[in-house]
Amino acid sequence: MDYSIFMAKMQAIRKREGFEGQRAIVLPKKILEVCGYTLPINSLYLTDIGFYPRAQFHYRERPSGISAHILIYCLEGKGWVELPSGNVNINPNEVLIIPAEMPHKYGADDKNPWTIYWAHFKGLQSAYFVNLLTKQFKSFVNDNIFLEERIKIFDMIYRNLESGYSLDNLFFASTSFQYFLTTLTFSDKFASAQHAVEKDVVDLSIEYMQDHLDTPIKLEALAASVNLSLSHYSNIFKRKTGYSPIIYFNHLKIQHACQYLQFTSLRINEISSKLGIEDPYYFSRLFTKVMGLSPVEYRHKKR
Incomplete structure (x- = not known):
């Protein structure tokens, strides 16, 4: 070539x-x-x-x-x-x-x-x-x-x-x-073997989070989605993942924000809106806290 x-x-x-x-x-x-x-x-x-x-x-x-x-x-x-x-x-x-x-x-x-x-x-x-x-x-x-x-x-x-x-x-x-x-x-x-694994309430809750990344879900709604009390839900979720449900939900949002920043030309406020975060300044602060650099810096680095 x-x-x-x-x-x-x-x-x-x-x-x-x-x-x-x-x-x-x-x-x-x-x-x-x-x-x-x-x-x-x-x-x-x-x-x-x-x-x-x-x-x-x-x-x-x-x-x-x-x-x-x-x-x-x-x-x-x-x-x-x-x-x-x-x-x-x-x-x-x-x-x-x-x-x-x-x-x-x-x-x-x-x-x-x-x-x-x-x-x-x-x-x-x-x-x-x-x-x-x-x-x-x-x-x-x-x-x-x-x-x-x-x-x-x-x-x-x-x-x-x-x-x-x-x-x-x-x-x-x-x-x-x-x-x-x-x-x-x-x-x-190499040979593979497939094993079906039954999903627990935390797995189901994470699926619910992934399906609602565009909305600002409260902790009460997350607990209700798997029919658990607020305290019990929070305890078992953190015990399995190491994070509170809301922090985990925010990590998923930021993960998708990275995709938008890297692969689209959407503006910061548009990305924030797509992720159910009305305040783009809060979104930028959250992104910086999780990723260690601002959304603008992340986009510049990846491009």
Whole structure:
């Protein structure tokens, strides 16, 4: 690929609002701090995770790398990567691993853009997994047969984080992602088993929150949605998630605010309104408290 032509096109075509069907979660700074000191989550944890379908004009250039390791799993289409060791084309059912701090460039193919599952991860054992993967691959890019069960694991991790940042969720995401990496390393040994799990009142309450992110729900309404008294509901919710229901609900709102900021051109007051928060100044303060930077700073950073 002629990268000068690609870059010229990148200059001529503004970054789109996003890719139709895209999903992405960026864990807040304060949550990452919790991951960094909480056993056993600190052994391996996600900082970012997402899915980009037909990601035309997708491009990243990081001359000094980033502090997290990067995994890109190409499902369809094509892409490319430029590493210190050389340039490599990426095809369907290939996995790209970029170790932390490694300079790199990568992007979607101009004519047949890739569809990718991707993740950034850290942790005390993260370098071990990166080393294990690259040794098994004998390179930073290698084939990995498509298995629907593996994609289900990735989607399960995403849905779990999408429901909030309780310690239970973080622990589940951490151990599940470790399993996901293991399925890539030992693909021939991978087999899945599905187990139905009955949802408890906290799970049902979180689903209710997700269905009402555009409204300003009070604690009484949340308790009533699962037919529990206010005190009993608050106690069992905090016992399972580590957060009060309202704080948890606000985390879900901010998570969706991140999506609006990154993938749309909506103004701050419009995003605030979509999330059932009438005062955009309160929304900005809440966002800054949760994410560690203002909505404007977050949008600028991600773009």
